[in-house]
Amino acid sequence: MFYLTEKSIKIANSENYLDRLSEIYPMIPEKKRVLSESKIREIHKYFTERNNIELIKCLLGLDLFPIKDSYVAFLRTCNKNRYRKFEKEEKIDNDVFLRNPNTVDRLSHRLYDMGIDEIIRNSTLPKETNRQIGPMFKNWIIAGSLGYKVVAEEEFLNCNYDCILNTSEKRMMEIAKNKFNYQRNKGLDFFARKNNKYIIGETKFLTDFGGHQNAQFEDASTLLNVDASNVVKINILDGVIYLYSDGKAYKTITASNSYIFSALCLKEFLDKLN
Secondary structure (H helix, E strand, C coil): CCHHHHHHHHHHHHCCHHHHHCCCCCCCCCCCCCCCHHHHHHHHHHHHHCCHHHHHHHHHCCCCCCCCCCCHHHHHHHHHCCCCCCCCCCCCCCCHHHHCHHHHHHHHHHHHHHCHHHHHHHHCCCCCHHHCHHHHHHHHHHCCCCCCCEECHHHHHHCCCCEEECCCHHHHHHHHHHHHCCCCCCCCCEEEEECCEEEEEEEEEECCCCHHHHHHHHHHHHHHHCCCCCCEEEEEEEEHHHCCCCCHHHHHHHCCCCCEECHHHHHHHHHHCC
16 A cells, blocks of 8 residues: 555544645535526416426526436436537427426426425525535645645746646646647646656545445546556545545555545655655
8 A cells, every 4th residue: 555545544534634624625605596586587487377398497597406306407408409400410399398298297296396485495505515626626736735836838848847737637638648648538637747757646535435436436546547658647535535444445545556645645745756
């Protein structure tokens, strides 16, 4: 096991891990979504009229549909794409609502059972905190938290000193492909230069156990095995993955010598990289 993986496990299980991690991933509650008065009147109108299709269409236009249902994303996409011409297909009326009356009835009955107040309340809920995690790591890096200079692309590619690149995930991937023959069509979260070595990394905050989190872990792990020349590859992982368990992810990291560690150990990794 890599020594910083072991240190990450120790921090997570016996120290103030969450308090320290909150400096990187601050769980700041989002404000409630706001609906315009005209939109609220529109919802009331279709609800009162029991106009199933128009009520659902109206709600699909909001940032947040008031009920969780596996068919909502399909309906929203079809509604946006109605009358759109795809490749060689003829321009057709793609009215998914008329073609799926049972689904429309099922969803609309759930909405009526909720009542108008609950519909409005659910439609204005703030964003879930875990949906906001993505930019937090980058914000922490840009703030200079690691003590290394953070620079734009041109300076990064032409300098001869230690620094961290500040650009998009996609652009990091493109630079890695051009410079190191990086063979993976996925953006990167971290790109640094230390002692004339280049480091590329992916970061994940695994908030819970289960299939989705395992998939996130496996997705990050592919970086460690991808072909790339003369570059150091790291996984900057945080969350439940470091808790003692019989889970697959925990067994994988403890049996590996790969560079897997918490963001809390990233500075130490860079400092000791020769």
